[in-house]
Amino acid sequence: MKTCGIVAEYNPFHNGHLYHIEKTKQVTNADAIVCVMSGNFIQRGLPALFDKWTRAKMALNNGVDLVLELPTIYATASAEYFAHGAINLLDALGVIDTLSFGNSCNDIEILKRIANVLYLEPEGYQKELKAELKKGNSYPVSRSNALKNFLKKEFKEDVLSSILLDSNNILGIEYLKALLSCNSNITPISIERVGSSYNSLQISNNICSATAIREMLEHQQIEFLPDVLPSTSLQIIRQEITSGKMPMFLKNFETEILFALRKLSIEELSQIADVSEGMEYTIKKNLLDYYTIEDFIEAMKSKRYTGTRIQRLILHALLGITQEMLDNYKQSPQYVRVLAFNKTGEKVLSKISSRSHLPIITSVNKFLKVANDNAKKMLEIDILASNIYTLGYQVPDFRKVNLDYTKTLVTNK
Numbered sequence: 001m002k003t004c005g006i007v008a009e010y011n012p013f014h015n016g017h018l019y020h021i022e023k024t025k026q027v028t029n030a031d032a033i034v035c036v037m038s039g040n041f042i043q044r045g046l047p048a049l050f051d052k053w054t055r056a057k058m059a060l061n062n063g064v065d066l067v068l069e070l071p072t073i074y075a076t077a078s079a080e081y082f083a084h085g086a087i088n089l090l091d092a093l094g095v096i097d098t099l100s101f102g103n104s105c106n107d108i109e110i111l112k113r114i115a116n117v118l119y120l121e122p123e124g125y126q127k128e129l130k131a132e133l134k135k136g137n138s139y140p141v142s143r144s145n146a147l148k149n150f151l152k153k154e155f156k157e158d159v160l161s162s163i164l165l166d167s168n169n170i171l172g173i174e175y176l177k178a179l180l181s182c183n184s185n186i187t188p189i190s191i192e193r194v195g196s197s198y199n200s201l202q203i204s205n206n207i208c209s210a211t212a213i214r215e216m217l218e219h220q221q222i223e224f225l226p227d228v229l230p231s232t233s234l235q236i237i238r239q240e241i242t243s244g245k246m247p248m249f250l251k252n253f254e255t256e257i258l259f260a261l262r263k264l265s266i267e268e269l270s271q272i273a274d275v276s277e278g279m280e281y282t283i284k285k286n287l288l289d290y291y292t293i294e295d296f297i298e299a300m301k302s303k304r305y306t307g308t309r310i311q312r313l314i315l316h317a318l319l320g321i322t323q324e325m326l327d328n329y330k331q332s333p334q335y336v337r338v339l340a341f342n343k344t345g346e347k348v349l350s351k352i353s354s355r356s357h358l359p360i361i362t363s364v365n366k367f368l369k370v371a372n373d374n375a376k377k378m379l380e381i382d383i384l385a386s387n388i389y390t391l392g393y394q395v396p397d398f399r400k401v402n403l404d405y406t407k408t409l410v411t412n413k
Helices: 014-030 052-060 079-093 110-122 123-132 141-148 157-164 167-181 212-218 221-229 231-243 250-263 266-271 279-289 295-298 307-319 323-327 341-356 363-372 373-392
Strands: 003-008 032-038 066-072 098-103 185-192 334-342 410-412
Touching: 003 079, 003 141, 014 032, 014 098, 032 052, 032 079, 032 341, 052 066, 052 231, 052 334, 066 079, 066 341, 079 167, 079 334, 098 167, 098 323, 110 141, 110 157, 110 167, 110 185, 110 212, 123 141, 123 341, 141 157, 141 341, 157 167, 167 185, 221 231, 231 373, 250 279, 250 295, 250 307, 250 373, 266 279, 279 295, 295 307, 323 373, 334 341
Parallel strands: 003 032, 003 098, 032 066, 098 185, 334 410
Antiparallel strands: 066 334
16 A cells, blocks of 8 residues: 655645645555644644644545644644654654655755755855854744855755745755654655745635635635635535634634743743743743734844744743753654544554554543653643633633543544
């Protein structure tokens, strides 16, 4: 059985995702698609529009055979930690033959070359990076400039600039670097992105960015949704909205986030993931002057610190994720958490159980009774994330606790 892995957020699942899956099956001739998907909070430091079980159902209805949860500690981290967690998890399954990811440059060899530089960190590249950081730019900008300077004899600057400006390409590079880091036998392939670019808000055809769809949902402009979503995704989203589970946004958690930030001491803030270089003092200062999340993030942004990084650090504060936790778990997934599967996915799970050293979670309650301390700590963050996520619902009846214990697996057999 040829099995292909995909890393995704499906926030929400749209026509571009469907194209990626269909094209992946065509290129790889895969018998099964396994997706490692973010849970209730995502990599840009935001809540997912809809909970992880709802999004897993969308995936299962559109060609994915097995959906596994990417632990929250990875799902809410920077691209490097996000990719390392996802790729190490896929590699540990023992059944994945290929990794498929989307990109915008249509040349995986350039991405591989960039990934190789980032993995090996040759002396020339290190010098360029240090020089760029001294200019006061953010780390992503400094790294991009350093790569362009180091690789200028191999590739044209405009080519590198175009590649390094695209979020899909950046994640793809991190996936390739992670494959090198864990010495994986998984073969990577890239599927060229079609339609609008990653962050584009334009609705010009039946494939647009998830960013545009999120904008539509936030402003309740849903008339274009039938054009850009598979019918099954559209049906699920309509059901969620009708039931009162409106799409989730950061503002839904404003009170909880401000409470978490105000509660932490300077010393405790300094330990939070993504807090560095004395940022804890700036956080405390801005908490005195700004009383909304939007204003706080805007005040924290600078040439060195992007809005996305600020969003991640406040989410880490809310979830209690420290930099030490991230570093300890960077390449050490502790379990395989199943969210959804069909008949083919069930066969893949059977193979995983015989090949992987990681325990498979189909019942959180049973797993916690036998799990080691590291696995418990990682899973407890996932459980906390779900418990906080439900607080964002406007309808009190949906603010249930411990859904990770009570929710049944999503199946389509």
